[in-house]
C-alpha cells in the first residue's frame with residue numbers, strides 16, 4: 001500500500017503543530033525546506049495498517065504569498081505531493097479562518113476541515129451547524145480539540161477517505177456580479193495556456209491584482225494576446241475595487 005501524505009494548513013495559532021504532535025507522537029523530525037531557513041516538520045503514523053506521512057506547514061492567512069514562510073506553504077499546497085490537506089481552523093474565529101479555506105477549495109484542493117478549538121468555541125457559546133457548514137464547503141468538517149486528541153479518529157478517517165477520492169468537490173463560489181463577470185472573461189483568456197496553476201484560480205488572482213501572480217505570468221512565454229489581455233485589465237480597472245469585491249464575496 002502506498003503511503004498517504006497529509007499536509008496541515010491553516011492560520012497561525014489555529015493548532016496545527018498541536019495536532020501534528022498528537023497525530024505523529026514521537027515519530028517526527030525537523031529539518032528545513034529546501035533553499036530557505038523555514039523549519040520543516042514531518043512525521044508519520046500508522047492507521048489500520050496504512051502508513052500516513054504528515055507535514056506541518058507554516059501558518060498562512062491566504063494563498064497570497066508575502067513572506068518566505070507563506071511562499072513555502074503556498075508552493076507546497078499548490079505543487080507539493082500531499083494527497084489531502086487538513087485545513088485546521090480556529091472555531092472561535094471562524095470567519096477569518098474560512099478565508100483560506102475558500103481559497104483552498106477554489107484551487108480544487110482536496111481538504112478536510114478540522115474545526116479546532118471546539119472547547120474554546122463552546123466556552124464562548126459559539127455554536128455551529130456542522131452539517132450545514134460541511135454542505136456549504138462541500139468538504140467534511142470535524143470538530144477537534146487538538147491538545148486533548150478529541151476528534152482525532154474521525155479526522156483521520158475523513159482525511160484518508162478524502163485522500164482516496166479522485167478529485168475534490170468544488171463548492172459554488174459566489175462572487176459579486178462585477179467581479180464574477182471579469183473572472184469569467186479572464187478564465188476564458190487563460191484557459192488552455194500552459195500555466196503553473198489552474199486557470200480559474202489564476203483568473204481570480206489576476207482580477208484581484210495579486211502582484212506575485214502577475215509577475216509570474218509576465219515571465220511566462222504566453223501568447224501576446226493573453227499578455228495584452230492581462231495588462232489591459234489592469235490599465236482599465238482599479239486594482240483596489242476588485243480586490244475588495246473578490247474578498248467581500250468570499251466572506252458573504
Ligand SMILES: Nc1nc2c(ncn2[C@@H]2O[C@H](COP(=O)(O)OP(=O)(O)O)[C@@H](O)[C@H]2O)c(=O)[nH]1
Pocket residue numbers: 010011012013014015016017018019059116117118119120144145146147
Ligand atoms: N483550548 C484549546 N487550545 C488549543 C487547541 N489546539 C491548540 N491549542 C493551543 O493553541 C496554541 C497554538 O497552537 P499551535 O499548535 O502552536 O498552533 P499553530 O500555530 O497552528 O501551529 C497553543 O497554545 C496550543 O496549546 C484546542 O483545540 N483547544
Ligand SMILES: [Mg+2]
Pocket residue numbers: 016017018
Ligand atoms: Mg505551528
